[in-house]
Amino acid sequence: MVATDDRPWDQLRELIGQRDRAAILAFLEALPAADVARAISRLPIEDQGQLLTSLEPEDAADLVDCFVDAQAASMIEQLAPEAAAAILDELPSADQADLLSELEDEQAEAILQAMDPVEAVGARALSAYDHDVAGGLMLAEYLTFSRAATVRDVLGDLGESADKYRDYDVQYAYVVGTRNRLVGVLRLRDLLLARRGTPIEELMIADPVTVLDSTPLEELDDFFDAHHFIAVPVVDGQGTIVGVVRRNAVEEALGERGASDYRKSQGIVGGEELRTMPLLLRSRRRLSWLSINIVLNICAASIIAMHQDTLTAVIALAVFLPIISDMSGCSGNQAVAVSMREMTLGLVDSRELLRVLGKEATLGVINGLTLGALVAGVAWAWKGNPYLGLVVGIAMMANTIIAVSIGGTIPLILKRFNLDPALASGPILTTVTDMSGFMIVLGLASAMIDKLAV
Amino acid sequence: MVATDDRPWDQLRELIGQRDRAAILAFLEALPAADVARAISRLPIEDQGQLLTSLEPEDAADLVDCFVDAQAASMIEQLAPEAAAAILDELPSADQADLLSELEDEQAEAILQAMDPVEAVGARALSAYDHDVAGGLMLAEYLTFSRAATVRDVLGDLGESADKYRDYDVQYAYVVGTRNRLVGVLRLRDLLLARRGTPIEELMIADPVTVLDSTPLEELDDFFDAHHFIAVPVVDGQGTIVGVVRRNAVEEALGERGASDYRKSQGIVGGEELRTMPLLLRSRRRLSWLSINIVLNICAASIIAMHQDTLTAVIALAVFLPIISDMSGCSGNQAVAVSMREMTLGLVDSRELLRVLGKEATLGVINGLTLGALVAGVAWAWKGNPYLGLVVGIAMMANTIIAVSIGGTIPLILKRFNLDPALASGPILTTVTDMSGFMIVLGLASAMIDKLAV
Numbered sequence: 001m002v003a004t005d006d007r008p009w010d011q012l013r014e015l016i017g018q019r020d021r022a023a024i025l026a027f028l029e030a031l032p033a034a035d036v037a038r039a040i041s042r043l044p045i046e047d048q049g050q051l052l053t054s055l056e057p058e059d060a061a062d063l064v065d066c067f068v069d070a071q072a073a074s075m076i077e078q079l080a081p082e083a084a085a086a087i088l089d090e091l092p093s094a095d096q097a098d099l100l101s102e103l104e105d106e107q108a109e110a111i112l113q114a115m116d117p118v119e120a121v122g123a124r125a126l127s128a129y130d131h132d133v134a135g136g137l138m139l140a141e142y143l144t145f146s147r148a149a150t151v152r153d154v155l156g157d158l159g160e161s162a163d164k165y166r167d168y169d170v171q172y173a174y175v176v177g178t179r180n181r182l183v184g185v186l187r188l189r190d191l192l193l194a195r196r197g198t199p200i201e202e203l204m205i206a207d208p209v210t211v212l213d214s215t216p217l218e219e220l221d222d223f224f225d226a227h228h229f230i231a232v233p234v235v236d237g238q239g240t241i242v243g244v245v246r247r248n249a250v251e252e253a254l255g256e257r258g259a260s261d262y263r264k265s266q267g268i269v270g271g272e273e274l275r276t277m278p279l280l281l282r283s284r285r286r287l288s289w290l291s292i293n294i295v296l297n298i299c300a301a302s303i304i305a306m307h308q309d310t311l312t313a314v315i316a317l318a319v320f321l322p323i324i325s326d327m328s329g330c331s332g333n334q335a336v337a338v339s340m341r342e343m344t345l346g347l348v349d350s351r352e353l354l355r356v357l358g359k360e361a362t363l364g365v366i367n368g369l370t371l372g373a374l375v376a377g378v379a380w381a382w383k384g385n386p387y388l389g390l391v392v393g394i395a396m397m398a399n400t401i402i403a404v405s406i407g408g409t410i411p412l413i414l415k416r417f418n419l420d421p422a423l424a425s426g427p428i429l430t431t432v433t434d435m436s437g438f439m440i441v442l443g444l445a446s447a448m449i450d451k452l453a454v
Numbered sequence: 455m456v457a458t459d460d461r462p463w464d465q466l467r468e469l470i471g472q473r474d475r476a477a478i479l480a481f482l483e484a485l486p487a488a489d490v491a492r493a494i495s496r497l498p499i500e501d502q503g504q505l506l507t508s509l510e511p512e513d514a515a516d517l518v519d520c521f522v523d524a525q526a527a528s529m530i531e532q533l534a535p536e537a538a539a540a541i542l543d544e545l546p547s548a549d550q551a552d553l554l555s556e557l558e559d560e561q562a563e564a565i566l567q568a569m570d571p572v573e574a575v576g577a578r579a580l581s582a583y584d585h586d587v588a589g590g591l592m593l594a595e596y597l598t599f600s601r602a603a604t605v606r607d608v609l610g611d612l613g614e615s616a617d618k619y620r621d622y623d624v625q626y627a628y629v630v631g632t633r634n635r636l637v638g639v640l641r642l643r644d645l646l647l648a649r650r651g652t653p654i655e656e657l658m659i660a661d662p663v664t665v666l667d668s669t670p671l672e673e674l675d676d677f678f679d680a681h682h683f684i685a686v687p688v689v690d691g692q693g694t695i696v697g698v699v700r701r702n703a704v705e706e707a708l709g710e711r712g713a714s715d716y717r718k719s720q721g722i723v724g725g726e727e728l729r730t731m732p733l734l735l736r737s738r739r740r741l742s743w744l745s746i747n748i749v750l751n752i753c754a755a756s757i758i759a760m761h762q763d764t765l766t767a768v769i770a771l772a773v774f775l776p777i778i779s780d781m782s783g784c785s786g787n788q789a790v791a792v793s794m795r796e797m798t799l800g801l802v803d804s805r806e807l808l809r810v811l812g813k814e815a816t817l818g819v820i821n822g823l824t825l826g827a828l829v830a831g832v833a834w835a836w837k838g839n840p841y842l843g844l845v846v847g848i849a850m851m852a853n854t855i856i857a858v859s860i861g862g863t864i865p866l867i868l869k870r871f872n873l874d875p876a877l878a879s880g881p882i883l884t885t886v887t888d889m890s891g892f893m894i895v896l897g898l899a900s901a902m903i904d905k906l907a908v
Contacts, residue, residue, distance in 0.1 A: 033680035034673070034800050041801050066679050068799060159647050171625065192646060193613050219488070225520050226487035248702035255709015259798070262716030266791035267784050273792050274801060275813045283820045286788050293784050294825060297777045298832060304773045305836075311772050318765055318772045319758045322779050322888065323751045329780075330721050330747050334740050337720035338727050344713070345522060346488050347495050347728060359729045366737045371748060378752060382759075434776065 008035060009042040016043070016051050024054055028063070037066050041276050049078025052087060061090035064099075070272045073102035081107070085114035088123070093140035094249070097126035125242070134220060135213035137253055138234045138243030143173040145200060147183055152196040154186070174233055174241055175204045182233055182241040184208060210235045213242055217257070220250045222346065254344075261340060261422035265333075267293075269423060296427055300325075300434035307442035313453040314445055316383055320375065320392045324441060327371060327396065328403040328433040335360050335407030336425045343411065343421070350412045360408035364401035372397030387451040395441040403433045462489060463496040470497070470505050478508055482517070491520050495730050503532025506541060515544035518553075524726045527556035535561070539568035542577070547594035548703070551580035579696070588674060589667035591707055592688045592697030597627040599654060601637055606650040608640070628687055628695055629658045636687055636695040638662060664689045667696055671711070674704045676800065708798075715794060715876035719787075721747075723877060750881055754779075754888035761896035767907040768899055770837050774829065774846045778895060781825060781850065782857040782887035789814050789861030790879045797865060797875070804866045814862035818855035826851030841905040849895040857887045 008031060015024045028036060040048060040063070052060040052075060064072045064087060076084045076099060088096050088111060100108040100123060108127075112120045122140045129135030143165070145154055154173065158165065175184035184204030194203055210233050211223060223232065224247045231246040263272070270285045304311065304321065311317055339356065342348040348356065376393025380386050407429050411421035414428075445452055462485060469478045482490060494502060494517070506514045506529060518526045518541060530538045530553060542550050542565060554562040554577060562581075566574045576594045583589030597619070599608055608627065612619065629638035638658030648657055664687050665677060677686065678701045685700040717726070721743045727736055758765065758775065765771055793810065796802040802810065830847025834840050861883050865875035899906055 033676040036680075037799065038801050038803065155646060158643075188646075189612075189642065192609060192642075222487040226490075248705055251702055251709060252705045255705060255712055258709055258713030258716060259795070262712060262719060263791045263795060265716060265720065266787040268788055268791045268795075272795070274796060274799075275792065275810070276801070279816060279820070283817050286785070286817070287821055287824055289788070290781065290784055290821065290825060291828070294777070294781055294828060297780050298829075301773045301777050304776070305770075308769050308772075312766060312769045315762050315766045315769075316759075318762075318775070319755045321772070322758070322776050322892075323748070323755050325776050326751050326779065326783075326884065326888075327744065327748055330744055331740070333720040334722055334743070337717045337722045338729065341713070341717060341722075341726070342728060345491065345728075347492050347730075349492065356729070359733075362733060363737050363740070366733070367741055367744065370741055371744060374745070374748060375752075430780065434780075438776075 007042075009039045012039055012051075013043055013047055016047050016054060019050075019054050021054055021056075024051065025059065036063075041067075041071065041274070045074060045078060045276075048075045052076075052079060053083050057086040058090045060087045064091065065095065068272065068274075069098045069102045071274060071276070072099055074277070076111075077103065077107065081110040081114045084111045085116075089116045089119050093119075093122045093126055094138065096123040097129075097136070098131070100127050101131070129213065132217040132253060132257075133213065134211050134215040134234045134245050135243070137217070137220070137249045138213070138245045139249075140243050141168045142233075142241075142244045143168065144176050144180070144241065145173055145186070147175050147177055147201050147204075149175075149200050150196070151191055151194045151198045151200060151203070154191060154200060155196065171230060172244075173200075174244075175200055176241060179238070180240045182208065182210060182235055182239060185233065208233060210239075210241075211245065212237070217250065217253055218346070220245060221254060224250055258344070264420065264422040265336075265426055267426075293427055296431040297434075300431050300438065303435050303438040304442070307438075307446065310442050310446040310449060313449060314388070316379070316388060317392070317441060317445055320379065320395075321438060321441060323375065324392070324396055324399055324437040325430075325434045327375075328399045328437050329430045331364070331367060331371075331400050332403035332407030332429045332433055333426065335404040336411055336421075336429060339408050339411040340421060340425075343415065348412065350416045353409050353412055356408045356412060357405055360404040361401060364404040367404070368397035368400035371400055385452065387448055391444045391448060391452065392441060395437060395444060398440055399433060399437040402436050403429070406432055461496075463493045466493055466505075467497055467501055470501050470508060473504075473508050475508055475510075478505065479513060490517075495521075495525065495728070499528060499532060499730075502529045506530075506533060507537050511540040512544050514541045519545065519549065522726065522728075523552045523556050525728060525730070526553055528731075530565075531557065531561065535564040535568045538565045539570075543570045543573050547573075547576045547580055548592065550577040551583075551590070552585070554581050555585070583667065586671040586707060586711075587667065588665050588669040588688045588699050589697070591671070591674070591703045592667070592699045593703075594697050595622050596687075596695075596698040597622065598630050598634070598695065599627055599640070601629050601631050601655050601658075603629075603654050604650070605645055605648045605652045605654060605657070608645060608654060609650070625684060626698075627654075628698075629654055630695060633692070634694045636662065636664060636689055636693060639687065662687065664693075664695075665699065666691070671704065671707055672800070674699060675708060678704055712798070718874065718876040719790075719880055721880075747881055750885040751888075754885050754892065757889050757892040758896070761892075761900065764896050764900040764903060767903060768842070770833070770842060771846070771895060771899055774833065774849075775892060775895060777829065778846070778850055778853055778891040779884075779888045781829075782853045782891050783884045785818070785821060785825075785854050786857035786861030786883045786887055787880065789858040790865055790875075790883060793862050793865040794875060794879075797869065802866065804869045807863050807866055810862045810866060811859055814858040815855060818858040821858070822851035822854035825854055839906065841902055845898045845902060845906065846895060849891060849898060852894050853887060853891040856890050857883070860886055 012027060015027055031039060112124060126140060171188060173186040173188060174182055175186055177183045184206045185208040186200055186204045190203050209227065211220065213234050213236050231244050233241050234243045234245055236242050267289045269289050273282055273285060372393040375396045376389035379392045380389030410425050410428055414421040414424050466481060469481055485493060566578060580594060625642060627640040627642060628636055629640055631637045638660045639662040640654055640658045644657050663681065665674065667688050667690050685698050687695050688697045688699055690696050723743050724739045727739060826847040829850045830843035833846045834843030864879050864882055868875040868878050
């Protein structure tokens with residue numbers, strides 16, 4: 001029993017083999033919510049596909065919704081286009097688009113062909129947008145009513161189509177004129193107390209605030225900071241309503257970006273990695289980052305190669321080279337993290353290099369003096385040579401100032417050139433600070449070689 | 455004019471000096487939303503305080519709401535308790551509690567004393583909770599109605615108190631029995647089509663799903679994965695309703711945790727750092743992390759000190775020590791990032807050490823072979839000595855396997871001991887891999903010293 005509890009996927013696998021729909025559903029419902037994703041992701045990928053086809057498309061869609069896009073896509077990939085299409089038809093439009101964008105173009109096209117034509121049109125329209133603009137974050141499920149409608153018309157439609165609207169997040173309805181141009185927003189709760197014959201045009205908020213479909217994520221965040229709305233209608237260049245962006249979609253996307261910045265800074269690039277993915281794909285993606293890093297590392301270490309004579313004469317320096325390299329990296333990365341945060345919060349403009357430089361350099365002096373004194377003391381105490389302490393202490397201090405100055409400004413510079421600061425800041429920082437650190441230690445040492453080599 | 459546009463805070467400062475309420479409001483409203491927070495954070499901290507007291511409490515509260523808690527608290531700190539209390543009275547209860555928790559206990563108490571007594575009771579109740587459990591994430595603004603009420607009673611109350619409820623996020627009302635015990639949930643849209651005399655007990659969903667006030671963030675995330683609700687009522691141990699947790703509060707808290715993990719992994723500890731904070735505070739917080747790191751670094755480098763003779767004989771090795779140290783750190787951090795992600799998604803249980811070890815070690819063999827071959831080739835080509843290539847190549851390969859194995863498992867181990875993996879994984883990883891890397895290179899080299907020292 002203990003073994004079964006620890007590995008619920010063994011039992012699930014058996015049920016899938018028997019294609020026992022009712023038993024599978026009952027099993028999944030009995031499992032704690034936290035264990036469902038883990039249990040399914042431990043199944044062989046073919047079994048995950050078979051699990052989806054064993055269920056009704058609607059239940060399968062609910063299940064797919066529990067997974068991150070990359071995982072959901074790898075499950076959907078196992079299915080015939082028709083089976084995949086039946087499941088996608090049951091997903092909200094935004095999820096359809098996210099999922100399709102994770103698939104190979106050919107496979108996505110085959111699924112779109114097999115989907116319900118109305119759903120496919122919506123999914124295609126959303127797929128055309130980048131994922132971090134209003135068009136890519138919006139929902140295509142929203143209520144529109146003609147400006148000629150009355151409260152009675154609206155209430156009638158709400159009653160008739162209650163089933164269809166149940167999954168909508170209904171708080172506003174949008175009032176449109178000719179060619180679906182947005183002319184007003186109706187708060188549904190305002191209908192509660194209105195007389196049934198009132199034209200909705202009298203109740204609506206006219207000339208509502210909207211965002212363009214091309215509005216980027218950062219501006220949407222600013223928008224929701226400035227407005228206490230739960231959602232905002234999205235219009236295209238002609239003023240036609242094309243969707244609705246909800247506040248929580250923006251918050252979720254920003255949170256996801258923060259977590260993704262973390263992964264990128266740690267060298268997980270080219271998309272999310274989960275340990276259920278194929279070994280060679282995981283290895284290749286990690287190597288793509290490591291191989292750039294090793295080349296940069298070899299460049300930096302070539303500074304040491306150029307000073308071999310100095311190093312042979314004062315071998316104790318070899319002990320301090322990795323310390324200075326690593327500590328400069330740490331100090332610089334702290335400054336990178338603060339700049340990334342201030343950029344996210346909109347507290348720093350990417351042109352304010354001098355301000356950041358000033359703030360970091362002063363801090364660098366304090367921290368550099370502290371760390372320099374510490375390492376100088378260790379060196380002096382160890383070898384009994386104050387000049388050794390002086391060399392490594394000065395090098396540590398100077399390189400800390402360099403590291404925090406570069407660390408603070410490099411994300412701003414990268415952003416101005418439209419490069420991804422989370423990705424590129426680390427390698428650039430450590431390469432430059434390694435080189436400068438090695439140069440300062442070994443340069444100072446060769447200048448003072450007669451005091452050091454005793 | 456260009457200078458003014460670039461530094462809007464100069465003009466704002468002038469208006470604050472004149473205490474011209476209308477001009478300040480007009481100025482802030484004319485500023486692009488993205489620039490408001492930046493402009494204000496550039497003011498001297500006393501001016502920020504004066505800005506708040508120049509505005510009506512309600513406008514000041516709107517302004518405070520634009521800032522992260524640490525920043526908002528430093529503005530509020532400038533004010534007399536009465537002025538601060540007037541602003542806090544205008545904030546939603548969850549924001550009151552977050553803000554108060556950022557202040558010194560004494561100051562928070564003084565403000566609570568000066569607040570509206572009803573608001574203060576609510577703020578105190580919320581402040582008692584940790585920020586990452588349901589009690590700390592919930593809103594205290596929600597609608598309750600007695601089980602004896604009818605649809606007419608509810609609609610009447612909604613109409614009468616429309617102003618008060620305007621800031622509530624009204625989609626559900628909660629039906630309570632004696633002692634505020636929760637007995638049902640009422641979807642407000644169900645009222646739309648109901649006859650006015652119907653008792654709400656007939657419309658409500660009885661025995662609604664609830665969460666306990668002590669439910670942790672991860673479980674709330676699982677809850678909202680499993681249930682398509684927008685919000686869930688929070689009850690205490692007696693079944694009394696104490697608040698409502700919204701899905702987007704959970705998403706926001708998770709996103710904030712991801713971003714905070716990123717900062718911690720980069721050595722920003724002891725709370726958020728913004729460059730507007732006092733220099734010595736920033737320096738001290740960063741040093742608290744760096745000083746631990748430098749001690750660990752010195753420990754690791756002591757391995758080199760023990761092998762000085764080998765290093766003097768084969769000085770070329772000194773070039774490869776920082777490369778192996780840095781690359782092992784990179785490889786290990788990739789594994790850390792994947793484990794952090796899988797833990798967040800609930801795809802790995804902290805007891806599954808062996809599974810992660812197996813997955814990482816196999817990947818480590820492939821990446822270790824690749825990187826080892828690369829660095830061996832460089833060493834051989836540089837010095838023309840195949841044995842040098844062999845030593846550094848084997849060391850790189852072995853240490854890559856060690857690094858990914860430790861990197862993958864250490865977050866799981868730290869989590870089991872209730873330590874913060876984002877904070878501690880990096881330093882532990884690099885210390886261990888530095889030591890093992892130095893030991894392997896220098897140990898192998900001293901074993902093959904007659905082949906290397908030529």
